[in-house]
Structures are given as C-alpha cells and as structure tokens.
Amino acid sequence: MTKYKLNTPIKSFNTYVFDCDGVLLDSNRVKTDAFYNAVLPYGESVAQAFVDYHKANGGVSRQKKFEYFFLNILKHAVLPQEKYQTALDEYSKLTAEGLIRCEVLPGVRKFLTSLPSQAKKFVVSGGAQDEVRWVLEAKGLATFFDGIYGNPIDKLALVKNLELKDSDYPGVFFGDARYDHEVATKFDLDFIFLSAVSDFGEWKEYVEKNNLQAFNDFFSVIAASQALPMENDTAEVESTPGVVSKKRKAYFFGFPFSKERKSTFTGGHTIGPGVVNKLVEETNSTAILFTSSASHYVSWDSVNSVNQRVAFWDTAADSIVGVSDTEMQKYYSFLPTVQEMIERNQLARKKIFFDPKYQISSSVRKIAINKIAFWVEQVKNDNVAFYINSNVPHLADDYACYCVCRANNIPTAFPYRMPIVPGVSARLYIPESLYNHDDVYARNGQLISYNRQERYGDELPADLNLIYQEVVLGDFTLGTLSKEVLSRNGGQPPKQYTPPEKSKTLFRNVKENIINKRSWFDFFYAKQAYSTMICNKKEYDKLCISEIPKSPFVYYALHMQPEASSSPLGSFFADQLRAIRFISDNLPKGWKLLVKEHPHQKLEERPVNFYSDIMKSTNVNLISMKYSSDQLQEKSNAIATLTGTAAFEAWLKKKPALVLGNIIYQSAPGIYKIRSKGDIEYAFSQLKSGVLHKESDIWHYLSFLGLASFFGHLDAYIDPSIPVYDLDLDENEKEIGHRLSTAINVQANKLEGVDL
Structure with a gap:
C-alpha cells in the first residue's frame, strides 16, 4: 500500500x-449538515443530492453551490432570488450555531x-x-x-x-x-x-x-x-482516523492566566494551566475551555480553547436555537439571575445606556433566554461529561451553563476562596454547589459539614493557628496581623481589589473620544458615568452621619458591585437594598442599622438615588467613610453581610454576624445563616439575650476549616503575598487539580454509576 x-x-x-x-x-460535518438542512424543505432526496454535490466540490463558494442547487438540481430556468437568499441565510445561521462546537x-x-x-x-x-x-x-x-x-x-x-x-x-x-x-x-x-x-x-x-x-x-x-517513525510508518490511505477523541468532553470555564494576567506572587509563573493539565490528566478528558486567555492554550492538544468573549457575546447572546417551552420550564428559575449578570456586563450596559437606572429591559430578557437556550443546546450536543470552573460561576454564560448542567445531573465543581490574609493565609474550598456551602468536598471526595459534636483534630494548621493565637487570643485584628507579618518579612500588601479609576473629566473625555475620533457613543457613555459618580458622591456625603450612634446597632458593609460575592452568592439579596430593607424591618426596637460604602466601589456603578433609597427606612443610617471597618465592627452589636470578609473578621473577635449569602463560614457557631424571617428573628432574640460564642467555639470551627479547606491559591488578579516556599507552585497546581477531579469523580459515581 x-x-x-x-x-x-x-x-x-x-x-x-x-x-x-x-x-x-x-467543521466539515457542520457545513455538510447545514447544506442539507438549508434545502431540506425541498425534499430529502434533493437535499441528499445537494450534499453529494457539495462533497464532490469542496472549496467552492456557498453562493455557487446554492446556484447549482436551484439551477441544476431543482432545474429552475432562472435563479429564484428570494428562495436563493433564504437558503443562504438559513445556511449561515446553522453554520454559526455549529462552528462554536x-x-x-x-x-x-x-x-x-x-x-x-x-x-x-x-x-x-x-x-x-x-x-x-x-x-x-x-x-x-x-x-x-x-x-x-x-x-x-x-x-x-x-x-x-x-x-x-x-x-x-x-x-x-x-x-x-x-x-x-x-x-x-x-x-x-x-x-x-x-x-x-x-x-x-x-x-x-x-x-x-x-x-x-x-x-x-x-x-x-x-x-x-522530524524524520521520526509514524504509527504504521506513515499515515496509510486506508486508515480511518479517530478525529474526535474517545475521551469524554468536559466544559472548563475561566482559568484566565497568561503572560499579561497572572498573580505576581508566582514570580512569572502561571498556575491556571498547571491546574488544567492536572484535571485533564486525572479525569482522562478532553477539555473545551472557555477563557479570556484562549491564546495562551493554543498549543495544547488536550484542550480546545475558545475565546469567551466571542462565545459569550458574538454567539450565545444572538443564539436562535429552537428550544421548546416545555424544556425551558426547568431553567426559568435562574433566568432572573442571568438577566442580572447580563445587565451588569459592560457590553450589555452600553446597550441599555440611555436608562440611567439600568432597568432590565425586554432586550436583556431576550439575551438571557438566548443564552440559556444556547447552553442547553451546547451541553446536549457535546454530551458534556462534567463542568469545571476556576472560580464561582459569576458571568451570565458560565452561570447559565452551570445551572443547565446541574438541572441535567451533570457533575460540577469549582473552588472558592476563604478571605485571603496577606502574608498569613490563602485557603480554598470546594462547596457541594453554588447555593450549598454547608457541605464541602474533603480531599478524598467525601462531603463533610460542620458538627459541633465532631472532633476534627488536636492541632490547627500553622496559618489558622497563627490567626487563633494572634487575633482570637491576642490584640491583633485580621488586618493588623497581616500588616505585621508582611512588615516582618519585608513584603508588601497586595491590592485586593483594583482601586476604582477616577471617572474621566470632561476635558479628558473630549480629548480621547472626540479629538481622537474614537466614538461619540463612548463620549456620551463616559460623560454619563462621570455625572453619575459626582451625583452619587454628593448624595452620600449629604446623607451620611459623622458620628457613631450610642444606641445598639448592626453594621452592614456594602459589597462592591458587580462582584461574585453578591451575585450569584448573595442570591435574592444581590439587590442590597432588599438585604438592607429585610434587616431593617426585623431590627429590635431601638436598634439602628449602620451602612457604609465599600472603599473601592466605583460610584458610577451605583444606580441614581441608591443612597437615598437606603435611607427610606427610619432605623437605617449611612455612616461616614472616615470610619474604618475595624472601628465599626468593634462598636457594633453584630455584623451583617452577604458573604463579606467583615463577618469572618468580626467573628474572630467574638462578635456575632448575620450572613445572608452563601459562604463556608456561615455554619460557624456565632454566625447566623439568614434565609427566612424566622432565621433573623431567632438571631436577634439570641443577640438581645447576650448569647455570644466563645474562644473554644472558634478553635473548634477553625479545626473543621483545616479539613474542609486547603492551603492554595487560584486567582489571576489577586496576589496573596505568600512566599513561594510557603506555597509550592507545583504542589499547589496538583492539589487543586486533584481535589476538583476527585469531587467530579465522586459525583459521577453517584449520578451515573461509572468512574470517569
């Protein structure tokens, strides 16, 4: 041969x-199927004849092929322009939907x-x-x-x-x-x-x-x-290739790690690819990776990387996949959250630019339904084996895909981080699901949850023990301990969040967008953002009080938005006005709720009248930004938050907290998980009675965290400021990959009775 x-x-x-x-x-099969289905209304036999012609004439333009179909297969004397264009349009639509896969x-x-x-x-x-x-x-x-x-x-x-x-x-x-x-x-x-x-x-x-x-x-x-022997010496003509891997397909989201996007503590290394490599190895899978850093993975044969911007906004947003109403019914429950995530995205926000309060419009709802339908079809057509995310799914698309997978009993897993304490601790954990952080996957894949009667060990891990000794038993707060350790080791504190860039002045806006002829739309968009920022700043300064009240109060630290900590982890209370109103309506008589804005919040991202809406409840006050979070925690009777670090910080100082969102420490003694009116009424009855958690309670829960979480870091943007010798890069990648793959395997065994 x-x-x-x-x-x-x-x-x-x-x-x-x-x-x-x-x-x-x-993509040949995509094109072949599209040619067939575009002319199928004219009959199966002529559609098959058209496919045969297409296969025999590869490389010829679609226009010439459709001309041939109407003139030579259907025998029209003159090309019927309207039918010809309809077939071309249908082919283009079908091709676009198939190419992303x-x-x-x-x-x-x-x-x-x-x-x-x-x-x-x-x-x-x-x-x-x-x-x-x-x-x-x-x-x-x-x-x-x-x-x-x-x-x-x-x-x-x-x-x-x-x-x-x-x-x-x-x-x-x-x-x-x-x-x-x-x-x-x-x-x-x-x-x-x-x-x-x-x-x-x-x-x-x-x-x-x-x-x-x-x-x-x-x-x-x-x-x-390379003059190397190939399998069977060379590719013989009669061989039938295994083009599509027999490995099961998996969806990976995130891992935005590249030379431009990396945590600086790694000294130039990138940890995302190492985790991906470990995952595909341990799960014996082929990964379809949706990431903003797709180009970083182009040389990987085990990973089919897709630019998430293209997939999310050029494809999913305009998807016209035909999904029945009956099938869509089971996905409607998460439609509002998808809409919310779309609305906060800059691309979508520009689409609804002329609504200064960013009300959800019919166009956003349409995009949300398109996206859900898109992922329903993708997951089904790709026969997805499991879903992995490098973080909490918190974009409209990775969230929609996650919910579709959960609804169809497809294994899912993602890590989430405990509060990073620079120089001291960086911990991750893998929750059972997005809305269940009480149950956490241990290293062996077993689901564990906190039990006051359980004994978790006689010693704390070194980082948690340092926190216990210096914060719980000592005089440090979590923040001051971090500064002390960094100073002692000659380190620098990281920027936990990127400080908000000051909104452009009118002069700068004119120069960048008008003189440089960039975009009139961007000019007006930046102008409105600047106006909104100035308006909100003036409103906050006007409404806030300058002194901490003498009466009992609960301190609520506003979450920076948009962020995963509020949506999706805040669930219904992602609308923080709802959270504030709910707490306010259930406060004990004579108590106040003090609300402080996040120091890094971009004020143009807040709706107009946001702060005056907060003040509509008589027992709620905005407090001046001159006070630190530590000061307000110390003076308060309790802390309230969705998933914020403030609750964990205050809890370590034996201060009770109300948690309305989904986070691992919501189950700690002294922290009250709030889901209902009954929950918050019980919490306040305990607080009024003077019930407080003790040092022994804190030690016991930290010993649980030692098993439920693990020392690790997986974030392209936040630097934990931990020396490489404290967090070995190779071991970090292996550990994260191993824990995620173990969680997936355990779910697969339960759901399907097979091991991946």
Whole structure:
C-alpha cells in the first residue's frame, strides 16, 4: 500500500497557505449538515443530492453551490432570488450555531507553533470571511496568521490577491479538496492533502493519480518532518482516523492566566494551566475551555480553547436555537439571575445606556433566554461529561451553563476562596454547589459539614493557628496581623481589589473620544458615568452621619458591585437594598442599622438615588467613610453581610454576624445563616439575650476549616503575598487539580454509576 512522505523539509517554506474547514477545524460535518438542512424543505432526496454535490466540490463558494442547487438540481430556468437568499441565510445561521462546537483538528496548534516566525502564513477558505475570522479567533488560532480570507471572493482570486513575490517561494498549500489542489497548482505552490475529515470521497484515487503528498493530520506531518517513525510508518490511505477523541468532553470555564494576567506572587509563573493539565490528566478528558486567555492554550492538544468573549457575546447572546417551552420550564428559575449578570456586563450596559437606572429591559430578557437556550443546546450536543470552573460561576454564560448542567445531573465543581490574609493565609474550598456551602468536598471526595459534636483534630494548621493565637487570643485584628507579618518579612500588601479609576473629566473625555475620533457613543457613555459618580458622591456625603450612634446597632458593609460575592452568592439579596430593607424591618426596637460604602466601589456603578433609597427606612443610617471597618465592627452589636470578609473578621473577635449569602463560614457557631424571617428573628432574640460564642467555639470551627479547606491559591488578579516556599507552585497546581477531579469523580459515581 502506498505511503506518503514529505518531499521538502516542512520548515524550508517561506509561505504557508491553509484551507480552514477540514484542515484546521473539524467543521466539515457542520457545513455538510447545514447544506442539507438549508434545502431540506425541498425534499430529502434533493437535499441528499445537494450534499453529494457539495462533497464532490469542496472549496467552492456557498453562493455557487446554492446556484447549482436551484439551477441544476431543482432545474429552475432562472435563479429564484428570494428562495436563493433564504437558503443562504438559513445556511449561515446553522453554520454559526455549529462552528462554536467544532474542534481544532489534532496537531494543528503544535504545527502552527513550530513554523518559522518569519514565514508568511495565510488562511484561504471557501467559508464566509467574517465567519472564518470569527471562529479562528474563538478557537485562539487567529494570531498565528498574517491574513485570514474567505468568501465571497473565490479561492483563486484570494491567493492571487496575496501577491506572492519570488521571495515568498517556495510555498505550500494545505487542503482537503480537489479545488484546493487546483488553486495551489495555479500559483506554483506545493500541495499537501490532509485526509482526516475530508469530504472528498475519491481522494485516495485523486492523490495517487496526481502523485500528491497526503497525510492523515498534522501530527503525521510533524512526524514526517522530524524524520521520526509514524504509527504504521506513515499515515496509510486506508486508515480511518479517530478525529474526535474517545475521551469524554468536559466544559472548563475561566482559568484566565497568561503572560499579561497572572498573580505576581508566582514570580512569572502561571498556575491556571498547571491546574488544567492536572484535571485533564486525572479525569482522562478532553477539555473545551472557555477563557479570556484562549491564546495562551493554543498549543495544547488536550484542550480546545475558545475565546469567551466571542462565545459569550458574538454567539450565545444572538443564539436562535429552537428550544421548546416545555424544556425551558426547568431553567426559568435562574433566568432572573442571568438577566442580572447580563445587565451588569459592560457590553450589555452600553446597550441599555440611555436608562440611567439600568432597568432590565425586554432586550436583556431576550439575551438571557438566548443564552440559556444556547447552553442547553451546547451541553446536549457535546454530551458534556462534567463542568469545571476556576472560580464561582459569576458571568451570565458560565452561570447559565452551570445551572443547565446541574438541572441535567451533570457533575460540577469549582473552588472558592476563604478571605485571603496577606502574608498569613490563602485557603480554598470546594462547596457541594453554588447555593450549598454547608457541605464541602474533603480531599478524598467525601462531603463533610460542620458538627459541633465532631472532633476534627488536636492541632490547627500553622496559618489558622497563627490567626487563633494572634487575633482570637491576642490584640491583633485580621488586618493588623497581616500588616505585621508582611512588615516582618519585608513584603508588601497586595491590592485586593483594583482601586476604582477616577471617572474621566470632561476635558479628558473630549480629548480621547472626540479629538481622537474614537466614538461619540463612548463620549456620551463616559460623560454619563462621570455625572453619575459626582451625583452619587454628593448624595452620600449629604446623607451620611459623622458620628457613631450610642444606641445598639448592626453594621452592614456594602459589597462592591458587580462582584461574585453578591451575585450569584448573595442570591435574592444581590439587590442590597432588599438585604438592607429585610434587616431593617426585623431590627429590635431601638436598634439602628449602620451602612457604609465599600472603599473601592466605583460610584458610577451605583444606580441614581441608591443612597437615598437606603435611607427610606427610619432605623437605617449611612455612616461616614472616615470610619474604618475595624472601628465599626468593634462598636457594633453584630455584623451583617452577604458573604463579606467583615463577618469572618468580626467573628474572630467574638462578635456575632448575620450572613445572608452563601459562604463556608456561615455554619460557624456565632454566625447566623439568614434565609427566612424566622432565621433573623431567632438571631436577634439570641443577640438581645447576650448569647455570644466563645474562644473554644472558634478553635473548634477553625479545626473543621483545616479539613474542609486547603492551603492554595487560584486567582489571576489577586496576589496573596505568600512566599513561594510557603506555597509550592507545583504542589499547589496538583492539589487543586486533584481535589476538583476527585469531587467530579465522586459525583459521577453517584449520578451515573461509572468512574470517569
């Protein structure tokens, strides 16, 4: 049987030209199905005949193919323009919906990475140019190429337009169709045929007849170029490739780690990829990774990376997937939260710019339903085995996908962090679910929850013991202990949150957006943001009190928004006005609720009249920003928060707290988990009676945290300021990956009775 080898060293070319479908992406089936379904209304037999024509004429533009369908298959004397355009539009819609799921073919990333940097690289496709550029960007491949070109210009004209000079030769064209070879021959380019997913049924005979170089995939090309023995010596023509891995597919979200986005404590290393690598290894899976750093993962053959911006806003938001009302019923419960997350996104916020209070409009609801329908279809079509996130799912899409997976009994897991104490502690834990942080996965995968009667050990981990000795028994607060340890070790405190950039002045706004001709819309958007910020600042300063009251009070520290700590973890109380009103309506007689704004909150993100709305309850006061959180905690009778660190800090000083959201320490003695009117009434009855937790209660719960959480860090933006010798990078990656994969395996065993 004939075997194929390279005639020219692969790295000796000056120009590399690639077809897209069937060469870079496993998208031929997407296109074939779209051609079939676009003309299916005319009958199954003619639809099949059209598919046969399409397969025999790979590389020919869709316009010419649909012309052929109406003129040659349906035998119209004149092209029926309206029907022709309808079929084209339907094909485009079906293709766009399918392309986001298609995979990068084996070896593509590795091959592109290996090519000489000075060589020219182009994509010349029969697919629509915008479509091809969009999908290659989504797959993290666009940056490899000097140009990406496509329909409506024919391939012959596209290659001609490259204007290849003598210095650009020798060049090579990678294709999977007869027409690709004809184009390559026309412009004196070497040609390599890739057979893995070619629709060209007679490719073997064609390759033999024309004495072409042919390979199964780019792994075979790489092996041949390195003069290494390939499996079965080379890719034989009769072999049937396993294009789609037999490993189970998994959805990964987040892991936004790249050279530009990394926690500085790692000294240049990035921990996200290490965790991903451990996960795919332990779960024996192929990851479809939706991330803002897709380009960082392009060389990974175990990961199909997708640019999350493209997937979330160019695809999901405009999805028109047909999902029945009956099927959608089980997803309606999380629709309001998806809407809320869309509304807080900057792209969506600009869409509803002219509503200064950011009211949810019908357009936002439509986008939310589109997104849910999109992920229902994606999860079903990809037969997703499990879901992993690098953080709490808190964007509209990763949240919607998470809820779809939960509703369909698909295993899910994500880590969440305990309050970071710079220089002292950085801890993660894996909750049972987004809304159940009482049950936590231990290292062996067992779900554990806090029990006052349980004995968890005789010693605390070093970081928790330091906190107990210096904060609980000593005079430090959590914040002052952190500063002391950092000072002692010569470290610098990290920026836990990026301080809000001051809203642009009118002069700067005019200069950037008008003089530099950027965007009138951005000009008005920035102008309104500045006005809102000034208005809210004046309102806060006008309404706040300057002295701490003598009467009993509960201190409520506003959460910075938008943030995961309030949505989704705050659930219903993500609207903090609701949380404040709920506490206010149940306060004991004579008590006050003191509310203080978060020091890093961007005031333009608060709705107009937000602070005056807070003050509508007579027992609620805004307190001046001159007071620190430590001062207000010390003077208060209790702390109230959704999931804030203030509750944990105060609890360590034997101050009770009310937690209205979902966080691990909500189950600690002395912290009251508030979900109902009965919960808050009970909490206040205890507080009025003087019931307080003791040092022994704190020690006991910290011993539980030693088992339920683990020393670790997985955040691209927050630096825990812990030396590498305290948090070994390799061990950190392995531990996080192991715990997540164990949690997934345990769920899979329970739900499906199989081990991944």
